[in-house]
Amino acid sequence: MEFLRSSKTYLFIISLLLFIIPFFWLKPGEMDLGGDSSRLYFYDPLNYLKYSVLYATQHVGMGVENPLYLFLPFNIVLIVLMKVFNSGYLIITLFNNLSLAVAFLSMYGIAKELMFGKILKKNYSFFGELASLFAGVYYVFSPVMTYGAWDKAIFTHYQLFLNPLIFFLLLKFFVTKKMIYLLFTLLITFIFSVNFSWGASPSIFAFYPLALFYLVLYAIHIRKLTINIKNLIIFSGLFIWIHLFHILPLVFSFLDKSGLAYQKVLQGGSSANPALDYFLGIAPSVKLTKNILGLPQQLQSVSSAEFLFFAVPLIIILGLIFSTYTFIDKEQKKNFLLLLSFFLVALFFATANVTTLGLEVYKSLFAVPGFSMFRNFYGQWQFAYLFFLSLVVGYGFFYVLIKIHKKLLCFILFFALTLFLVITAFPFIRGDRINLILNIGQKIEFKVPIKMDPAYEQVLNYIRKDPIDGKYITFPLSESFSQMIAGTQGGMYQGPSTIVHLTPKSDFNGYQVLSPFSEIFLSLVKEKDYDSLSRLFGILNIKHIFYNSDPLIMNYFPDFPYQHVRNFLPSTQMGYSNFINSLPVVKEKDFEKKYHIYSLDNNYYLPHLYIPKKIQAYKKNLDPWGYIKEAFFKAPGSKDPRIVYLEDNIIKINDSVPKINFVKINPSKYYIKITNAKEPYILVFSESFNNNWKLFLSNKKIKSKTVASYFNGEIQEMTHVNKWIDLSSFETLGKNPIADKNHFMANAYANGWYIEPENLGNKTEYTLVLEMTSQRVGYLSLFISLLGITVIIGLITKNILKFKLIPYSDIPKD
Amino acid sequence: MIKSIITILIITRAILVLKKNKLLLIMAIVFLILSDILFMFGSSDVRIFTFLTLYVFISFLYKSKNRLTFSLCLIFLAVLFAEFIKSGASEKTEEAAVWLVLFLAVGIVQQWKEISA
Numbered sequence: 001m002e003f004l005r006s007s008k009t010y011l012f013i014i015s016l017l018l019f020i021i022p023f024f025w026l027k028p029g030e031m032d033l034g035g036d037s038s039r040l041y042f043y044d045p046l047n048y049l050k051y052s053v054l055y056a057t058q059h060v061g062m063g064v065e066n067p068l069y070l071f072l073p074f075n076i077v078l079i080v081l082m083k084v085f086n087s088g089y090l091i092i093t094l095f096n097n098l099s100l101a102v103a104f105l106s107m108y109g110i111a112k113e114l115m116f117g118k119i120l121k122k123n124y125s126f127f128g129e130l131a132s133l134f135a136g137v138y139y140v141f142s143p144v145m146t147y148g149a150w151d152k153a154i155f156t157h158y159q160l161f162l163n164p165l166i167f168f169l170l171l172k173f174f175v176t177k178k179m180i181y182l183l184f185t186l187l188i189t190f191i192f193s194v195n196f197s198w199g200a201s202p203s204i205f206a207f208y209p210l211a212l213f214y215l216v217l218y219a220i221h222i223r224k225l226t227i228n229i230k231n232l233i234i235f236s237g238l239f240i241w242i243h244l245f246h247i248l249p250l251v252f253s254f255l256d257k258s259g260l261a262y263q264k265v266l267q268g269g270s271s272a273n274p275a276l277d278y279f280l281g282i283a284p285s286v287k288l289t290k291n292i293l294g295l296p297q298q299l300q301s302v303s304s305a306e307f308l309f310f311a312v313p314l315i316i317i318l319g320l321i322f323s324t325y326t327f328i329d330k331e332q333k334k335n336f337l338l339l340l341s342f343f344l345v346a347l348f349f350a351t352a353n354v355t356t357l358g359l360e361v362y363k364s365l366f367a368v369p370g371f372s373m374f375r376n377f378y379g380q381w382q383f384a385y386l387f388f389l390s391l392v393v394g395y396g397f398f399y400v401l402i403k404i405h406k407k408l409l410c411f412i413l414f415f416a417l418t419l420f421l422v423i424t425a426f427p428f429i430r431g432d433r434i435n436l437i438l439n440i441g442q443k444i445e446f447k448v449p450i451k452m453d454p455a456y457e458q459v460l461n462y463i464r465k466d467p468i469d470g471k472y473i474t475f476p477l478s479e480s481f482s483q484m485i486a487g488t489q490g491g492m493y494q495g496p497s498t499i500v501h502l503t504p505k506s507d508f509n510g511y512q513v514l515s516p517f518s519e520i521f522l523s524l525v526k527e528k529d530y531d532s533l534s535r536l537f538g539i540l541n542i543k544h545i546f547y548n549s550d551p552l553i554m555n556y557f558p559d560f561p562y563q564h565v566r567n568f569l570p571s572t573q574m575g576y577s578n579f580i581n582s583l584p585v586v587k588e589k590d591f592e593k594k595y596h597i598y599s600l601d602n603n604y605y606l607p608h609l610y611i612p613k614k615i616q617a618y619k620k621n622l623d624p625w626g627y628i629k630e631a632f633f634k635a636p637g638s639k640d641p642r643i644v645y646l647e648d649n650i651i652k653i654n655d656s657v658p659k660i661n662f663v664k665i666n667p668s669k670y671y672i673k674i675t676n677a678k679e680p681y682i683l684v685f686s687e688s689f690n691n692n693w694k695l696f697l698s699n700k701k702i703k704s705k706t707v708a709s710y711f712n713g714e715i716q717e718m719t720h721v722n723k724w725i726d727l728s729s730f731e732t733l734g735k736n737p738i739a740d741k742n743h744f745m746a747n748a749y750a751n752g753w754y755i756e757p758e759n760l761g762n763k764t765e766y767t768l769v770l771e772m773t774s775q776r777v778g779y780l781s782l783f784i785s786l787l788g789i790t791v792i793i794g795l796i797t798k799n800i801l802k803f804k805l806i807p808y809s810d811i812p813k814d
Numbered sequence: 815m816i817k818s819i820i821t822i823l824i825i826t827r828a829i830l831v832l833k834k835n836k837l838l839l840i841m842a843i844v845f846l847i848l849s850d851i852l853f854m855f856g857s858s859d860v861r862i863f864t865f866l867t868l869y870v871f872i873s874f875l876y877k878s879k880n881r882l883t884f885s886l887c888l889i890f891l892a893v894l895f896a897e898f899i900k901s902g903a904s905e906k907t908e909e910a911a912v913w914l915v916l917f918l919a920v921g922i923v924q925q926w927k928e929i930s931a
Binding site for chain 1: 857859862863879880881884885887888891894895898899903907908910911912914915918919921922925926928929930
């Protein structure tokens with residue numbers, strides 16, 4: 001029975017239980033997909049990588065420059081795991097297992113290191129072990145953790161185990177000065193790059209500055225250690241080096257002023273007043289009482305026994321009182337106070353509403369550039385606050401146990417408190433946080449976990465093989481950017497377009513995605529102006545309609561995601577069917593009577609690249625939300641859709657236009673062969689206007705086959721490829737762009753170039769490269785980071801080998 | 815000159831009186847704080863920081879131990895508990911929570927000073 005007395009036994013049992021718990025959350029084959037991040041990388045990591053991660057542009061609707069390279073390391077790990085397990089269910093469960101077990105073990109490790117750090121009296125080690133275990137158990141089963149954001153968890157949710165894990169490794173480095181801990185830290189930050197990227201800055205800045213500051217104070221004042229500044233500088237340098245693949249594109253995006261990052265930070269998103277208004281809107285609802293008790297703010301009540309959580313502040317206060325009676329190293333006591341001070345700081349930031357003065361101080365912080373990222377302050381500070389709360393509770397518990405001193409009593413108390421936490425976390429343990437219902441109260445309710453419909457998988461395969469470089473529109477259209485797909489076992493996918501993330505095609509699947517044409521689109525539907533609607537489809541390069549006629553996705557969702565659009569678009573599947581049949585479309589394929597693909601008539605369709613025959617001026621009237629107010633493309637006075645709409649009609653073009661053949665190399669690169677270009681012409685590229693789309697002259701000759709021909713062969717699409725990188729990826733480096741000064745916005749959103757024969761030395765036949773130049777930054781930074789991570793893996797291997805080579809006789813006996 | 819001497823004498827006398835009545839004063843402050851939580855309408859920073867400054871001053875005067883401050887935290891926690899059971903996270907509960915946090919902060923500083931000394 002000796003093993004029952006060992007704390008390691010309990011450590012093992014708890015870790016094992018935590019590892020097992022997530023197996024009860026999902027049934028085999030199910031995946032909790034959807035939400036803002038889609039989580040489709042768990043379902044099909046390879047296609048997610050190919051179509052969402054590798055490029056500087058995202059093909060959502062009209063396209064946007066938004067590199068997602070930061071997903072690359074994690075995505076590659078998922079691809080490897082998919083090869084091994086061949087199951088999204090297993091991979092999701094594995095990550096849930098790891099999240100819980102690693103979070104617990106790290107918290108245990110931190111608490112133990114902090115309590116045992118200064119040689120603990122031997123007769124106190126039992127209490128230290130028990131208190132460390134309790135700190136870990138409290139962290140994973142506290143209501144803040146179990147009621148927070150587990151449903152359709154976005155990527156930053158991994159901070160729940162990354163925060164303690166990175167803290168633990170850094171703590172070990174500060175204490176032992178061994179570089180291996182920093183190297184492992186770097187490797188972890190690389191794999192979970194998203195959690196260390198610009199997108200995760202609120203959670204990074206909420207936790208790491210506090211954590212690092214504490215570590216420095218702990219090392220210097222408590223442990224009286226010297227800090228190895230040199231290694232820390234090397235660590236910082238290596239961190240930047242391996243993370244260049246997402247830092248560098250971001251820097252260029254800021255410098256260029258056309259990228260999404262720049263627009264978000266410096267145009268509107270970061271201005272202090274909207275952020276402050278948002279903050280003031282939610283601040284009164286965050287209660288200090290709940291934060292002191294360690295209860296989540298989102299819920300009215302966790303359980304009828306939530307008053308028992310008064311044990312949390314009670315343990316801390318008793319710990320503080322008892323610590324004065326305990327004959328223990330005074331630095332240990334100081335550490336408790338230091339931790340408490342950091343907890344109070346985190347508590348303040350997670351609460352805001354601590355006296356009027358406190359609120360005023362918080363408000364004034366919004367004048368600091370960048371602080372607006374904390375407008376949703378509770379959500380962003382709750383993990384930092386929970387981290388320090390758990391350590392403080394662990395420490396308090398330690399002193400309470402020392403005071404009790406009788407081992408059996410201590411163990412009973414530990415067991416009772418752990419049992420209490422487990423009971424209150426039972427809905428979480430059962431998997432209720434994952435198995436959320438999307439449409440509560442409806443006749444048929446749908447849960448988040450989904451088994452993908454094989455018929456829908458056929459749709460995705462079909463779209464992947466579609467040879468035409470045209471966009472899709474998904475019906476029923478949602479009011480946001482959510483697509484709905486019913487699973488085979490009562491689940492429902494509700495999230496970003498699967499067509500966008502898992503196929504090479506662009507998709508308009510929601511009102512927001514149609515911006516700035518959202519309102520015009522709805523009013524044209526209401527007016528039943530099918531001709532103008534079809535012209536709009538042409539301008540937007542929409543070739544296909546994907547129609548999901550499954551009644552389940554509409555009939556039981558009276559509100560989100562159709563509430564606003566229902567006032568304009570059909571509210572039943574029958575209505576949708578009639579609406580689509582009123583458009584000039586041809587049905588292309590059915591998939592089990594549920595999914596249908598239609599193709600738009602070529603009399604309306606405008607290929608991705610075209611040369612207009614006519615220019616029409618329009619006035620860009622926008623409403624306060626930035627939506628276009630007038631359908632400028634109505635009644636253009638020409639049957640030929642090859643028209644370009646410009647705000648300033650100062651350019652003159654000829655009716656006779658050159659011929660073009662184009663081939664898509666990847667979403668950021670096209671080759672365009674122009675023939676018979678004797679006069680100036682306009683080239684229109686139906687992707688969102690961006691200064692980084694540039695034209696260059698190329699020596700390449702297009703040799704592929706024609707897959708589609710329009711306007712009597714005047715525009716031809718060749719066989720498109722999807723080649724991420726090859727030798728010609730850098731062919732435009734050092735070349736001057738063509739007609740860059742004549743690059744303008746066409747059709748109220750797209751790219752247009754006015755090209756004169758002089759721009760190309762009066763040649764009449766030539767090949768152009770159309771390229772998103774920021775993709776080069778992506779290639780370059782990826783290469784640099786790859787080099788960096790190779791160095792780190794090499795250093796880790798070297799350190800491990802060195803570790804193994806220590807002779808047994810050299811290992812200290814004690 | 816005489817006026818100044820009289821003022822100094824009054825202050826010295828007052829301090830002496832204060833020093834002799836430690837328990838009474840602490841109880842008076844606790845009573846004031848409990849009144850603020852339970853009977854006063856709304857939260858007031860003027861009240862909070864006046865009472866808190868008074869407590870800090872008296873703690874300094876009497877060189878009272880951190881244990882006293884943390885014991886007072888237990889009283890505020892009890893009030894917090896009662897108010898929470900009665901009315902959830904109401905205005906009074908929040909007021910008690912604020913007092914608890916402020917006294918925790920004061921206690922931390924006191925204990926740190928005591929340990930360092």
